[in-house]
Amino acid sequence: MSHIVALTGAGISVASGLPTFGDAMWKGQPVRRxxxxxxxxxxxxxxxxxxxxxxxxxRLAKPNAAHRALAEAGAYIITQNIDGLHQAAGSRQVLELHGNLQELVCEHCGAFYPADDWQAVPGIPICPSDQHILKPNVVLFEETPHGFEEALELLAKADWLLVVGTSLQVAPACYLPQFARRWRIPVDIINEAAEINVPRWLKERGLLSN
Ligand SMILES: [Zn+2]
Structure with missing residues (x-):
């Protein structure tokens, strides 16, 4: 069976009702800021x-047909998304380059805490061990994404790289298709209507049963 690695970005979650960061606003401020x-x-x-x-x-959003099809096909996922929808769809191998919404992290001592535990606590979350401010375990703009070495290791074993819903403008994800081409791994890109085109792509290759 072919070993598919899917590199996914915000476009795959649009059909789940989630916005892309590009032009999103919050109380009059650009979310990117x-x-x-x-x-x-x-x-x-x-x-x-x-x-x-x-x-x-x-995190209350639901996975769509694109997430579910990739899970059913057993694709390895490398994602720029923090929404957890690949795991919710049943994917077991998910590398989150930009972190997730489940945890807060203390950058001083390295401890992780479930974000749920702080949701109802007034004020800014503070590390109980050393009183430093906690940060969501989300890679912010101006920070370095995680896991590029692991992403390359996953990619090296791939028969296909399927790129879904990312404009490939953010490092290091944008380098993965370049490495794939260098290693003669075929690269396909789906940027429109992922919930239709991803299942279709997998079916055409015999990787989905229905
Ligand atoms: Zn700490």
Whole structure:
């Protein structure tokens, strides 16, 4: 059976009702500004107001046919998304280059905490061990994504790289198709209507049963 690696971005979750960051606004401010490291450090109260009310509700979204088809086909997932929808669809191998909405992290001592435990606590979340401010385990703009080495290891074993719903403008994800081509791994790109075109692509290759 072919070994598919899918590199996914915000476009795959549009049919699940989630916005892309490109032009999203929150209370008159561009989300791209709220989600910078410098904004988090300077205005943690406002940052957390957006995080709890604007970003965390994303985890209530439901996977769509594109997520489900990739899970059913056993594709390995490398994603720029933080919405957890690949796992919700049943994918077991998911590498999250930009973190997730489930955890807060103390960048001082490295401890992780379930975000659920802090949702109802007033004020800014503080590490109980060392009193440093906690940060959502989400890679903010101005920060370095995780897991590029692991992504390359996954890619090296692939028979296909399927790129879904990403404009490939953000490093390091944008380098993966370049590595694939260098290694003579075929690359296909689906940027429109992922919920229709991803299942179709997998069916055409005999990777989906129905
Ligand atoms: Zn700590």
């Amino acid at each position: 709220l989600l910078t490291k410098s904004f988090f450090l300077r205005h943690p109260e406002e940052f957390y107001e957006y995080y709890w009310a604007g970003l965390r509700p994303w």
